[in-house]
Amino acid sequence: MLTIKDVAELAGVTPMTVSNVLRERGRVGEATRQKVLRAVEASGYRPNLTARALVERRAPTLALLLGCITNPFYPQFTLKATHAARRHERHLLVCNTDYEGDGGIGFLAEVAGSLSDGILVANNGALSIEDLQTVQQGGTPVVISVWEFPDAPPPGIACVTFDSTAAGRIATEHLTALGHQRIGAVVASEKGGIHNGRYDGYRSAMRAAHLRALQADVRFCSDDYQSGYDAATALLTARPDLTALFVSNDLPALGVLNAVWALGLRVPEDVSVVSITDIEQASQSRPALTTVSIPTTEMAEQGVNLLLQLIEERAGEQAGAAPVVHTSAPTLVTRASTAPPRRQEPTSRT
Amino acid sequence: MLTIKDVAELAGVTPMTVSNVLRERGRVGEATRQKVLRAVEASGYRPNLTARALVERRAPTLALLLGCITNPFYPQFTLKATHAARRHERHLLVCNTDYEGDGGIGFLAEVAGSLSDGILVANNGALSIEDLQTVQQGGTPVVISVWEFPDAPPPGIACVTFDSTAAGRIATEHLTALGHQRIGAVVASEKGGIHNGRYDGYRSAMRAAHLRALQADVRFCSDDYQSGYDAATALLTARPDLTALFVSNDLPALGVLNAVWALGLRVPEDVSVVSITDIEQASQSRPALTTVSIPTTEMAEQGVNLLLQLIEERAGEQAGAAPVVHTSAPTLVTRASTAPPRRQEPTSRT
C-alpha cells in the first residue's frame, strides 16, 4: 500500500506537507503545493481513511440501516438520503439487515463508531429501541428517520416522524367523501404494530362518517405484495359487499389491485382501492393507485440533517430529551383506483 | 469512547489478554476468559474496528457498488449478495453511486482499501474499466459481478458473467416458435451499449427464423419503466403490424405492458411481450410477464466467492489474466404475456 510517506519522499517534502495540501489545511506555498499534487497524481496515492478516522476520532461516512432493501420504498428513501448526505459532503453506507439472525444489532455495533460517524435507521424490522439506545450510549448518534407515531417518540432516540394517523384518515375520508359506506381495511402489520397509526386514522375517519369499522372487515398481513394479494382475496371473499378497500401501504396495495382483478371484479368500478406512501410503482399500476403521499424526501433530508447536528453536538453529550422532527402533512394523490360506489345499495348483508 | 485499556483495567488484565479473548486467538485460561467476558459485558465495550483494520491491514467488510439502487434488480441482487457475504462471516456495505458527478470513482476510492477489503461492482452506470483498474492497482481486489459479455471480459478485472446473447436468443425464439413474424425490439441501452449482447441474441434468433430484423422495428431507450413505456408507444404507433415485442429488460417491459394497454391493445392477444431478467415484479404484472431468467442468485454468490478468493491471494498479486466465472444458462419462464399471433396475416405492410 502506498503511504503518505512515499508520496512525501517522491515530492521531496515531509508527510505533513502532503497532508496539508490534500486537506487544504495550513498554509502551503504554491510551488510546494504543485509539487505535491504532481507526486500524488503520479503515484495514484489515496489517503488511508482508516488511519485518518483513527486519529481524527471521526469516521468519514454516515450509515443507513435498512430492514428490507427489496421493499421498493427503501431504495427510494435511500436515494434521497444519499443525495442529502452528498450535499453535506458525506458518503452514505447502506447496511441491509434482512435476515440477520440478531435483527441487525451485530452489524450495527460493528459499523457504529468505527466505519460510521452516525446511524440513520429506516427499519421495518426487528431492531429494538433498546439496541439503538445501547449503540447510542457507545457514543454514536442514532436517528430513526421514519417514525410513524409523532405523539409517542421512541424513548431516548432522536427521530423524524410523519403523521401516519392523518395519512390513514385522509385516505379513508377520500373514500367516504366518494360515498362509500362498506369500506374494508388491509393493514400490513400485526395488530397494534407499525401500521397502527394508519389503522387508527382509518377508524377515526369511519367514526367521523358515522360508519362502523367492523372487525370482520379488517385483515392484518405482512408488508409485501403477496400478503396484500392474499389478504384482499380472503377479505373480499368473506365480505363481498365491500365497495372499497383501505390498504395501509402501497406495496401490498399493488397486490390488492391484482387480487381484485383475479376475483373477476374491477377497480374502481366494483371496488375502490386507496393506500399510503406514494412509491414510484403506485403511478405505474393499472389502474394507477390513488394514495396518500408521505413526505419521503423530507424525511430523508431531515434525518440526515438531524444526524449531522447530533454528530456536531456529540462533544456536549446533550442531556435534554431526544429531538423529534415533525414533517409536512401527508397529501392525497388522486389517481385512477378510486371512484364513487357503483350503486348506493342499502347496507344489506353484514 | 471505551477502549480496550479500560476493559483490561476493569478485568485486572492487560489489553492483550482482552484482545485474545475477544478474537479467540492465543491460549487464555478459562478463569481469565470469564473475568474478561464479564468486564466486557458490564462495560458494553466494542472493539474499534477502525483501529483493528489499521493494524491488521485488512478491512472487516466487503463493498457492493450500485449504479442505481431504485432499479429493482439491484436491491434483489443486493439481498443475495448480502446473504452470500454473511455465509462467509462478512458484512456487505452497499454504496449507491446514483448521480455522483464522477460516476462513483470518488466513493470507490474512499471505500476501497479503507472501509472495505474488496469491491463488488454491479453498476449499470458510468464507471469505467480504467477507474476500476486504478482502484485495483491500489491493492483492493475488484470483481464485476454482472458482466454481460462472456466472450469479451473486461481487461484486467475479474468478473462473473452470464450469457446475455443466449438470453436474447431464447426470448426471441420463444416468440418465433409461437409463430410470430413481425417482432419488434425495445433495447434498454444506447445502441452498442450494455444490452448489446441481448440485442445480438434477438437478431440471431430472427435470422435463424428467416425473419428480417428491420432497423425500423427497433427502439433504443433507457433502462427504466417510463422509457420502456415511451419506446413501446412510439414503436407500436409507427409499426402497427408488429405482433410481438422483445424487450431487453423486465423493468422497461413493465412499461411496455402498460403502453400496449394504453394504446387500446391487449397483451398477449394483440401483442406478445417477452423480456429478460425475471425480477420479482415480472410475476406481479398483469398479465404476468414471460421472461428469460438470468442467474441472479448464482451471480451474487459467485461474485462474493471470487472476491473473497482474490482477497486471499492478494499477497501473491496474481500475475495471470483476471479470472472469468461463467454462470448457468438463462432459462425461459413462460407466463401470460405471450401467445401465438391472433391471425397469421401475410406480412402485409412493412
Next chain:
DNA sequence: CTGTTAGCGCATTCAC
C-alpha cells in the same frame, strides 16, 4: 498461559 515492546498511517501541536 500472560505481559512487554513496537508500530499500523495519519493528523495535532508545537518548534524552526
Next chain:
DNA sequence: GTGAATGCGCTAACAG
C-alpha cells in the same frame, strides 16, 4: 511556510 515530535486504539511478535 515547513519539519519533528507524539499518540489515536489496537494487535503481531516475542519475552517471561
